[in-house]
Amino acid sequence: MKAFMDKDFLLQTDVAKELYHNHAAKMPIFDYHCHINPKEIAEDKQFKNITEIWLYGDHYKWRGMRTNGVDERYITGDASDWEKFEKWAETVPNTLRNPLYHWTHLELKRFFGVEKLLSPETAKEIWDECNAKLQKPEYSCRGIIKMANVHTICTTDDPVDSLEYHRAIKADGFETKVLPAWRPDKAMAVENTKAYNEYINKLEEAANMNISSLEDLMAALDNRHQFFHDNGCRLSDHGLESIIAEDYSAGEIEQIFAKIRGGADLDKTEIMKFQSAMLYEFGILDHSRGWTQQFHIGALRNNNTRLFNKLGPDTGFDSIGDFEIARPLSKLLNRLDLEDRLSKTILYNLNPRDNELIATMIGNFQDGSVPGKMQFGSGWWFLDQKDGMEKQMNSLSALGLLSRFIGMLTDSRSFLSYTRHEYFRRTLCNLIGNDVENGEIPYDMNLLGNMVENISFNNAKEYFKF
Structure with missing residues (x-):
């Protein structure tokens, strides 16, 4: 019987122990997606x-x-x-x-x-x-970050955010890079016309311009995209039930936006067309400045209306959804690729039934320009646990190249969540160790050790080039 959570926690073989203790454990953390508050880091709370x-x-x-x-x-x-x-x-x-x-x-x-x-x-x-x-x-916040050996943190930020705290952190010379990531979900959330117009008013203020037409809207978003770029951002993120990729014409989107600014509600078709157009335009913006785009797909949010009304979003009433994923995702990626405007892309799914779907989808758009240009993101949210991470890595291994995987992220609001990187690394080392034990891969510690170090840190550092 093993002791609970001893130094070899989750490590079932001698090879797994060697990989973790001699290779994975020493690597810094590259936390390229999280929800921690940059204000708390700036103020060293x-x-x-x-x-x-x-x-x-x-x-x-x-x-x-x-x-x-x-x-x-x-x-x-x-x-x-x-x-x-x-x-x-x-x-x-x-x-x-x-x-x-x-x-x-x-x-x-x-x-x-x-x-x-x-x-x-x-x-x-x-x-x-x-x-x-x-x-x-x-x-303090910064002390805990140092304690965890964190190299880079990417927060999650709205296009209207001032990024004042990111600038303050940089000005202080803090050793860990703390960079913004562009999350423009509210800029396409036209289901509620009143709320959307209130958001556009905030965007007008942030971009210091009037927004009365679709052309104005895109100019304002480009303005803010450049502002984020100037403040070190090289990464976008979208939280979606599924990719939206309806057919539309430029004229239709202009008319829909005019309708919104006039205060009229949209029907379902108009909502889908407008959001399809925005996702495409965001892809164009990201490619124009050499960014990486992320898509978090598959959450069915705010299921409990009574408690959502009482407590608001992100309070624990979301679950796994069962949406159509493949066809619209392929359509969006293909459109961008046809125009040679497909950025490096990370796809995260929340329903484990879609693991093989995502693992094969990324293979459709690898083009040899960048190792692992298209990434199957690590087990996310309900799947960032041992079983979920193993299934994600097994699907990626079978249908792609695990060796090019950019590894784990915290996706957390807590400064104590950096141990999730340890949890992931132990799980990774155990998977590989079991394969060696079973004679499925060679016992070549130079080969395996480099692979583990790369997945733990090096691949992400090289991929993002921050």
């Missing part, structure tokens, strides 16, 4: 307690607490931070076989040196120990 850094905004944990019968007051409500931590400690023993159990204890162990299991019996002791450490200067 010192967190008051473990609840603030650990439970605020973490809808993974919130879902687990609700499932365990915890009242919302102790999750997103007005209970004290201690009370919320206490309820989480009551929940953790019930998360056995859920990745939350692993993540929780990895974070406690790696950042705070806590070896005990979190439970109602240990809650106060762990609360006091973690809170005492969080008051030390080395546990």
Whole structure:
């Protein structure tokens, strides 16, 4: 019987242990997609307690607490931070076989040196120990980033954002690169005309120009795209149920935008045509400045209307969707490729049934210009756990080149989530180690060690060239 979460956690073979300890563990972290707040890095925030850094905004944990019968007051409500931590400690023993159990204890162990299991019996002791450490200067935001050996962070930012905190971080000379990533979802969210016009008003202010026509809209977005580029951005991202790729004419899109600015609601066909046009135009913008584009596909969001109305988005009421993926995705990528305007692209799917679909889709548009130009993104959201990551890597291995994979990202709002890179690297090394054990790949540590180091860090660094 192995000890829980010892130094060889998740590593089942001697080869896996050698790969992880001698190759993967030492590599820096290239976190090219996350949702942490650049303001907190700029201000080098010192967190008051473990609840603030650990439970605020973490809808993974919130879902687990609700499932365990915890009242919302102790999750997103007005209970004290201690009370919320206490309820989480009551929940953790019930998360056995859920990745939350692993993540929780990895974070406690790696950042705070806590070896005990979190439970109602240990809650106060762990609360006091973690809170005492969080008051030390080395546990500020920047201190934690350094502790985790993070080379680069890409945040997620709206085209109207000022990027003032990214500039402040750079001006301070912080060793870790903290770069913006362009997330223009609101610029195509025309389902609600009133809300969209309010957003366009913000875009007018950010771009310092009036937007009364489609031409104005595209000029304003190009203005902001250049602004992001000037501030180090080389990466876009789209969060979509599925790619939208309806046929349309330029005249139709002009008329639809005029209708929007006139305050009229759109029908479903008009919405689809407009969003199709915007996705294409965003692809053109990204290619024009040599950016990489990301597509996060497949989330069915805000399923619980009652609690969405009460708590808002990103609070734990999203799930895996079952949308049509292949045909519209192929249509968009093909249109850009036909015009030689297809950027480097990363595709993330949320439904594991689509793993082979995505793995074969990227192969359609590899063109030899860049190693791994088209990427099958790492297991995302509900799939960023051991089983999901293994399935993603197995599909990529069978249908593409795992050796060119750019590896893991946190996709998190917490500064303690960098242990997900360790979790991923251990899973990767174990997969390879099992293949060696089974005689399926050679025991060549130079070959395998380089592959692991590349997937852990080098491939991403070379791919993005930040």
